[in-house]
Amino acid sequence: MTRMTGLLASASVLLAGTAAFAQSDYPSRQIELMVGFSAGGALDLLARQAQPFLQKYLDGADIVVVNVPGAGGAVMNQRLANATPDGYTLGLLSMPGVVTVLFGTDAEYTIDDFEYSGTFTFEPHSIMVGANTPYQTGAELLDAARAAPGTVTIGGAGIGSAAHLALKSLELAAGVEFNFIPSQGAAEMVNQVLGGHIDGGVTTISASYTHHQEGQARVLGVLASQRVGLTPDIPTFAEYGAAVEWGALRGIAAPAGTPQEIMDRITEAVRLTMDDPEFQEIAARNQMVLDFRDGAAFRASVEEVYLTLETMWADDPWID
């Protein structure tokens, strides 16, 4: 037993030693920042726009953005979970996508396979309806869905996607039932809403708001506890009595076991990036809803969404 403890002790000293060595000169080589979507998408653009700032605040580190597209980001998530935890392989995680694929798909990682660092954006989901639909407010939409369950058609990215589960949460909170029409992606859904083929759709506020401003569609509300700074005219569904918090939280993560000191340095770099006026200007131009949360807060949001989905899944699995 003593020998065992001794072994463990020396092993941990050794590990601590390498960790200390690793941190003191971190970063000493190229850092790979993986993105789970193809080049040109929203997440890729965020990564590439943040990259020069992260480099600056990590003492001129060399950071490359690597696209690992597939399965709504899950291919990248899985690769990140299995990567060496030395701080040189990072990923830009998209929550709730990182959690939603854990239900009913082939993803083989858990939310504990990551260390969480700072976040960049939080964009609440929103419900939009076509300009020619009778629904003027969120209350009217909920009333219609309550009066005739399953008749109001609301589109959004496929079953099990963040958009679908956002709508499902709203249904649960408001006690209503929509007819969810899964589309290939948000763009296809918007086309169907604008063309009047479906009544409405669910997507992030940054994707729906421009259509609202143009009068092509009406955004009836966001799934958030308080109104979004960029869109003060859009009420929350909490104001209509359906308190739901759903949105896309995007931040940096590393494989579990990455030394805490390294994680702290990355989080600090994210914080400094977010404080940089130049980055804030870029974000405003791209209508990003900036929201810095530290690693602990990021982890807490991920765990909270996981628990919510676990309960929802146990009650009524959406993929059979």
Added chain:
Amino acid sequence: MFDQLLMAFVALATIENVVAMFLGTLIGILIGALPGLTTTIGLALLIPLSFGLSPLVALGLMAGLYNGSMYGGAIPAILLNIPGTPSAIATTFDGYPMARKGRAAEALRIACYSSAIGALVSALALLLLAPPLSLVTLAFGPAEYFWVAAFGLVSISVLLGSDPIKGLISATLGLLIASVGMDTLTGRMRFTFGNLELADGVNIVVVLIGLFALPRVLRMAEEAIKTGVSRDELRLSGSRLNGRALVSLVPTWLRSSAIGIAVGILPGAGGNIAAFLSYNEAKRAARDPESFGTGNPRGVAAAETGNSSDNAASLIPTLTLGVPGNAIAALIMGGLLVHGLQPGPALFRDNGVIVYGFMLQMLITSVILVGLGGLIATRLFAQVLRTPQVLLAPMIVALMFLGLFTVSNSSFQLYLMIGFGLLGYTMERLSFPLPPMILGVILGSMAEQNLRMSLMISRGDWSYLLASPISKLIAILILVVLFVPVRRAFRKKMAMEKGS
């Protein structure tokens, strides 16, 4: 609008903008010509580089790349029977037979002119008709898209080849491949075997390179002892395209441009569908349909006009409504967004110079294409045929792998491509035609998803499929396409019986 157009024109008349358009077109031709690198990949690689450029310079590069790559794809299609991009598949049908007959330079030139004309007409439609055409886009819902996909699937009949049974088997294989991946309508995984990398289905580029390029390379390896085509055989300058030959292509150009624009404004459909449909219509309209597939210049012209006239038109819904219709339009939208330009009606109001400038760039680069493609690239690329196959085959393989790995960063996709290569080689050896299979892959999920989506919207009511006038019209067109050949064959038989 007119003064904004004029201002945009002035804004474009700077050295940087002109260089950007030339450079973009040149890069586009190269990217299109390399199997494994496609328009989508080229644009995706360009966007991060364009952050630091002024918006019009960045957009000029993109416009050039888009137009250039559509012609670029025709180069290996004609010279090697390997489509450089998915849109160039239909170009191989007559382009390669022309090259085999020593008319490579003529085929390349026709492809270049046709691409330029298609792109030009399409850019004019974008400039002059964008707002009304965007209303047509919105009129298409899931039911209408189902019929569009069905129309495309029916046109497979034209591609079946000499043995219809084998053609149908090939098309069915394509439909089967299209069913791989996560079913977005239920969230279920289909034929993914627990592999996450199959969750999005099989990438069309993987199928394309696997089916068309690898078997061709294997063939080259088999014939490696032989050298390339000799200088005399190539006939680069000898084959003058005279005015009369060009005039005879005008009806094909007009018809194919109209088809390309129509397909372009529909989200989801792309240049490959436009090329197939234009090719089919050219063949159907011809007095000598049997000459198609044996090296008919009109086949090349139809395919290349079709895929290029899809270009600017596909940007109509993106620019006017802010809804990207396909992967390429989504990337161009990304390119606008990084410069803080939100596509949609506001773009025309607030940044008229940029949006009209971009439309003009689509127009100007189509003209540049004639110069770069017709005069320089065609001469240069035709030399490929003179490269000994011992060198050419490994070079193509390297490019294929490099291109695919650049976008996917995944070795699984490379293995998948090799798998499709072996399948393609076997099928070719057993004389199964490959184009029906590709069309099955492209249209299979479009037909399936939209059919099921329609039925979800209507809550199971099938009459919804024929509810709109557009749906009815396309359904009738499908019947016409199916029954005209039957009637013709029946008449022929009657006439023969009368004669005997």
